[in-house]
Amino acid sequence: MKKMLTAAVSRVLSGVTQKLASRVLVASCKYSNNATFEIKKCDLYRLEEGPPVTTVLTREDGLKYYKMMQTIRRMELKADQLYKQKFIRGFCHLCDGQEACCVGLEAGINPTDHVITSYRAHGLSYTRGLTVRSILAELTGRRAGCAKGKGGSMHMYAKNFYGGNGIVGAQGPLGAGVALACKYKGNNEVCLTLYGDGAANQGQISEAYNMAALWNLPCIFICENNRYGMGTSVERAAASTDYYKRGNFIPGLRVDGMDILCVREATKFAADYCRSGKGPILMELLTYRYHGHSMSDPGISYRTREEIQSVRSKSDPIMLLKDKMVNNQLASVEELKEIDVEVRKEIDDAAQFAMTDPEPPLEELGHHIYSSNPPFDIRGANQWIKFQSIS
């Protein structure tokens, strides 16, 4: 009876202007403020203790994470569409399926901490503060793009976010370098240095491990293991697929990367570890990408459709969070649907913008070669074509 009454009231009150009121009304009747969850224990390497196996999720955080993950999901699917419509060119590497990683990592650190990752960077670009508009406009190569249209999919930057790196593994040493800067400045900040299971076999990653450990750098190495390096499964590429142990002398933990709470707790744990001056730590996030390696890879020549479908139906990160929240009275299905509608609208608006914003002006072709430099001339395709270069 109470439920019927509440439902009736909420229907009466529903409407854009009264949505908030209805939600508050319904919330006060229906929802808990928080719930406690048990999360999977992480496999540990060279660690006595790991992250906690229970955690509290507040309603507020839950709704925030849900919205963020759904935004990333829809943004990536929109990018897929825009690519097929040829608004996006070149390479486009999508991270749908891996949303719990981006959002969970962000939830475990502060905005003043630092993040660097590979070319599969749209999700992290968003969690690090770039708007969907600026991301999609960058993908379509327009002037309002976060890199003014000059970088494209793999080269998006934000405050305390160092891209977006096209060369596999190059971000390893760079991340260790950012961590070095943190230690140098003594600001208690950490650097999350992400790379994939494919990049884990790059020599420069081992070099980064060595330097970080030798100099006790506050670097959290994070291997996003989505089981495939382009078309090569982990068994065919790595002598050891225990990526969390590959840091050798660096302690590590293996985390369920499809459960956002697991990722959050592990990240908090790792960040505390680094901040306490104990040196670097390695996190392996077990995750999965639904799309192929990039938009030019259908993603089914090296794995089966059944496998993809199985992950989608059993371990989808957004579905897992939704179930947690609904089953523990942190939110209702309708409420989450409303968020879905909001998100869809935001993405559609951003896509519309990204398709219609003008391209960068030709005069800017030569800009940003050097920093803090007086203007000079850049040679174009022949000696009579010149572009001005302004810092």
Added chain:
Amino acid sequence: MAVAAVLVRKPLEQVSGLLRRRFHRTAPAALQVTVREAINQGMDEELERDEKVFLLGEEVAQYDGAYKVSRGLWKKYGDKRIIDTPISEVSFPSGSRPWRGMSAGLRPICEFMTFNFSMQAIDQVINSAAKTYYMSGGLQSVPIVFRGPNGASAGVAAQHSQCFAAWYGHCPGLKVVSPWSSEDAKGLIKSAIRDNNPVVVLENELMYGVPFELPSEAQSKDFLIPIGKAKIERQGTHVTIVAHSRPVGHCLEAATVLSKEGIECEVINLRTIRPMDIETIEGSVMKTNHLVTVEGGWPQFGVGAEICARIMEGPAFNFLDAPAVRVTGADVPMPYAKILEDNSVPQVKDIIFAIKKTLNI
């Protein structure tokens, strides 16, 4: 009667033999083959010919190649000869060490997914491959091929669009080739594999799908294009245009446009960056008195710069009626936005403009 039969038979045989021969010669022998297929064929033929040849690289085996250049090879030759590697470029050259090459005589083909990633391994390419024969006083040769797409593609942005012709062309000990057409691709990859020296084969992703007519000689399993020899793709009298790789096509387009205005361009396809066939260029310049070089790479210290310097050092300088002109990529990291990218690579209009400038038209 028998005598008569013989008298008739012989000439008949000769005539039919002649007809047969002529029939072969006039049969349509040219075949439409894409650059991708040509490289695939070249590698297939060399893999078949010599057991010591093998291919390694990322995704070359089970994925059929990131750009499908090695399609079908793994199915045909198996795990031993077509090897999928982890993402460890530095190890590609070392995975085929000079001394292993020398003692076991192995002849590896290393595919870089693009030459941008070869920068990870460039120390090995230069210091271990290029210099070894020299440093060892002729003891250890390095019969290795490094191949892959080079230069700009479409919309792949700054870190994936660099041209390495000048970088590799700079180093003694390396041979560097840059095919344009299918015939170039097939003949040069075969020569590169048979060469006992480290050869860098700079392919072009945008050319992979372009079909060319492969003349009948090029369809032979022993068809080779000599490394170090340029080809005059189009004869002309007013200006010499020298290019390599994809820009050769742009030059031919420019030449067609200018022909309508009465300007006849001689287009030279360099084919090899190092050792460069400067004699062909000199011969042409001495005929046309004007020179324009075209390349996709950056202008400073580029292929065009080298050509201009060598022309000045040689006999052709005195035949120049105007300074030589270079058409190149713009001197910027490759931008992503289409309008900026289009203006960062040499276009047909830029080539035409440069030609007219040098001819003072």
